[in-house]
Amino acid sequence: MNIQLIKCHGSNNDFILIDEITNFYSFTDLDRENIALALCDRNSSLGADGILFVMKSEVADAKMRIFNADGSEASMCGNGLRCAGRYLCELLQKDELIVETLKVNLHVKKAEPIFQQIPTYQVEISPVLFQLDQLPMNLPRETLFNEKVSELSQDLLFSAVAVPNPHLITYVDAEVIRSNVQKNIAEYVNGPNDLFPDGVNVSFVHFMQKDRIYVRTYERGVGFTNACGTAMSASSLISCLLELNEFEKGIEVFTNGGKVRCVVHKNKEEYKIDLIGNATYLYNAEISIDLKHPENFSVVQKTDTAEQVGYEQLEAHVKEIIDPVIFSS
Numbered sequence: 001m002n003i004q005l006i007k008c009h010g011s012n013n014d015f016i017l018i019d020e021i022t023n024f025y026s027f028t029d030l031d032r033e034n035i036a037l038a039l040c041d042r043n044s045s046l047g048a049d050g051i052l053f054v055m056k057s058e059v060a061d062a063k064m065r066i067f068n069a070d071g072s073e074a075s076m077c078g079n080g081l082r083c084a085g086r087y088l089c090e091l092l093q094k095d096e097l098i099v100e101t102l103k104v105n106l107h108v109k110k111a112e113p114i115f116q117q118i119p120t121y122q123v124e125i126s127p128v129l130f131q132l133d134q135l136p137m138n139l140p141r142e143t144l145f146n147e148k149v150s151e152l153s154q155d156l157l158f159s160a161v162a163v164p165n166p167h168l169i170t171y172v173d174a175e176v177i178r179s180n181v182q183k184n185i186a187e188y189v190n191g192p193n194d195l196f197p198d199g200v201n202v203s204f205v206h207f208m209q210k211d212r213i214y215v216r217t218y219e220r221g222v223g224f225t226n227a228c229g230t231a232m233s234a235s236s237l238i239s240c241l242l243e244l245n246e247f248e249k250g251i252e253v254f255t256n257g258g259k260v261r262c263v264v265h266k267n268k269e270e271y272k273i274d275l276i277g278n279a280t281y282l283y284n285a286e287i288s289i290d291l292k293h294p295e296n297f298s299v300v301q302k303t304d305t306a307e308q309v310g311y312e313q314l315e316a317h318v319k320e321i322i323d324p325v326i327f328s329s
C-alpha cells in the first residue's frame, strides 16, 4: 500500500504525521507499532522521534495518537500535539480545536508567532498528577517533590509528575547537564528496573534566570531528543512550585532544539500548562510499504517545504543564549 505523510517538528522534536481522516487507511495497532519502528529508524530513508496518527473522534474535533520510535504508544506528546493541531486546524479550517488524546481531550489553538513568522500553536497540557501510582513509580510514598532517590543518586533532588505521560525531573547546575549523569540514570529507569515499570521521561533542568529555564530530556521510547514538549511543560510547573518562577507568567523554555513559552496555571490544587511553540512542516512524502515487511518501505515522492529556513533563525537566536550558559560556563 501507499501512505501519504508529513514530516514535521516542534522544537526539532521530529515526527511523521499520518492522516487517517482523509486517507482510507485501516491500520491495526500492531500495524501502527510496526510503522513506527520502521519509519522512525534513523538508519532508514526517513527517521523520526515518533509517529502522529490523526483520526476521527466521536467526542472531539479529532483524535491524535502518538507512537514512540520504539513502537510504544504514549498517552501524550506536547510537541506532537502542536504539529497535529496545526494540521487539523488547516484541514478543518478552524483556528482552535479540541483534540482527543489517549486519556484526555485537550484544547489546541493557533497562536501569535513565537519568533518572526514561525507557525506557532498553543496546546493545553493537563491533567497534572503527582500521585506516584499515576506514573507509575514504585516508592513507599504518595508523591515525590524535590527529594533524594537513593537508588538513583546520592545528591540530586527529583520530582515526579504525570501530565499525563510520566516525567522525572531534577534541577541541576550546568556542568551536570554536560556530564553523563543523566544518560546513566535515564538508561537505568528505562531498562528493567523496580522504580519505573513502564519507564519514564527523564529531564535535567537548569534555572538560567527568572522566567528562563533550559531543559534536556531523555525520552522514554526514544532516547535523548532535541526537546520534549510535555517535559518542558512539567519542568516549568516544577520551577513554579520551587518558587523560581511565577504562576500565570510566561516562562521561556530553552532546549537544544529551540524555545517555547509555557504558562503555568494554578487553581487551588489543580494545575494546567499552556505550551506555546512552533509547528513546522519539513516535507510531504508518499511511501510504498508492505505492512507485513514494513522495514522494506520505499519513498515514492518527497517534496520539501521552505519552512526550516525560517526556523533556523530561531535556532541561531537560541544558540546565542544557551551556549554561554550551558555549554561554556
Ligand SMILES: N[C@H](CCC[C@H](N)C(=O)O)C(=O)O
Pocket: 013, 049, 050, 066, 068, 073, 074, 075, 076, 077, 078, 079, 080, 165, 166, 201, 219, 220, 221, 222, 227, 228, 229, 230, 231
Ligand atoms: N516519549 C514520550 C512521548 C512523547 C513525548 C514528547 N515527544 C513530547 O513532546 O511531549 C513518552 O513515552 O511519554
